[in-house]
Amino acid sequence: MYTFTNQFNSNAKNADFLKAAMMGPNAMRVAEELTTHLHINENMRILDLGCGCGLSTILLAKKYGASVFAADLWILPTENYERFQSIGIDDKAVPIFVDATKGLPFANRYFDLLITVDAYHYFGDTAEMLPALIPFVKKGGYIAVAIPGLQYEFEKNVPAEMQPFWNSEMERTLHSLDWWKDLWKRTEGIELVDSREMASCRQAWEEWLTGYHPVVADDIKMMKAEGGKYFNLIQLIAKII
Numbered sequence: 573m574y575t576f577t578n579q580f581n582s583n584a585k586n587a588d589f590l591k592a593a594m595m596g597p598n599a600m601r602v603a604e605e606l607t608t609h610l611h612i613n614e615n616m617r618i619l620d621l622g623c624g625c626g627l628s629t630i631l632l633a634k635k636y637g638a639s640v641f642a643a644d645l646w647i648l649p650t651e652n653y654e655r656f657q658s659i660g661i662d663d664k665a666v667p668i669f670v671d672a673t674k675g676l677p678f679a680n681r682y683f684d685l686l687i688t689v690d691a692y693h694y695f696g697d698t699a700e701m702l703p704a705l706i707p708f709v710k711k712g713g714y715i716a717v718a719i720p721g722l723q724y725e726f727e728k729n730v731p732a733e734m735q736p737f738w739n740s741e742m743e744r745t746l747h748s749l750d751w752w753k754d755l756w757k758r759t760e761g762i763e764l765v766d767s768r769e770m771a772s773c774r775q776a777w778e779e780w781l782t783g784y785h786p787v788v789a790d791d792i793k794m795m796k797a798e799g800g801k802y803f804n805l806i807q808l809i810a811k812i813i
């Protein structure tokens with residue numbers, strides 16, 4: 573399932589590139605699992621929303637030859653443009669600044685697919701966000717999301733070993749598969765065609781903990797406390813009807 577990511581990572585220069593570009597569980601591996609549930613080809617125009625440093629964009633452009641709009645809030649387009657040039661996908665990937673909560677700067681029905689990896693939980697936890705994104709995807713196209721989540725809702729019972737790491741942002745953004753399914757099932761204009769816990773969870777987290785990002789040191793402690801008991805990765809795929 574992870575042929576592209578494994579091959580990419582087998583090259584020492586690429587592995588170093590990956591360590592520098594990861595912003596959470598290895599987004600290239602997570603995107604590769606998510607895309608095995610979609611039918612992507614080189615004629616498709618894809619919005620990679622919350623792309624960060626563009627690891628999922630690289631997978632979409634290099635593995636599938638798709639054209640990608642790499643949209644993000646925290647990472648500047650110039651930084652991503654230079655990264656895309658360095659990896660040879662600047663002809664396939666358009667870096668763009670977007671705040672998903674403020675509306676998207678695209679035409680209606682512009683994209684065949686809207687994909688978002690390890691980002692949707694930051695802005696998609698309201699009843700309004702999914703309906704706001706649907707118009708940008710063609711009828712018959714898909715919205716596909718992969719996000720970190722919880723094996724069950726903590727509510728007010730945060731496990732003791734997780735309490736030193738728990739904060740208000742985690743409380744707002746981390747939810748169970750059932751919580752997300754319930755939110756999406758209440759949305760009109762889509763059919764939820766797939767929802768599951770992702771197989772890449774453990775490996776993607778382990779790879780993140782080898783990365784160069786400054787928060788990795790704290791995440792190593794958090795993941796040791798977590799011990800595989802509470803976190804998961806959640807996949808949701810909806811067809812636009």
Ligand SMILES: C[S@@+](CC[C@H](N)C(=O)[O-])C[C@H]1O[C@@H](n2cnc3c(N)ncnc32)[C@H](O)[C@@H]1O
Nearest residue numbers: 595599622623624645646671672689690691694
């Ligand atoms: C943990 S990082 C993950 C980045 C990348 N997808 C990855 O997995 O490596 C979360 C990303 O969500 C993006 N994000 C958060 N809120 C956003 C918003 N309102 N609009 C667009 N992107 C947003 C941030 O800019 C950030 O790059």
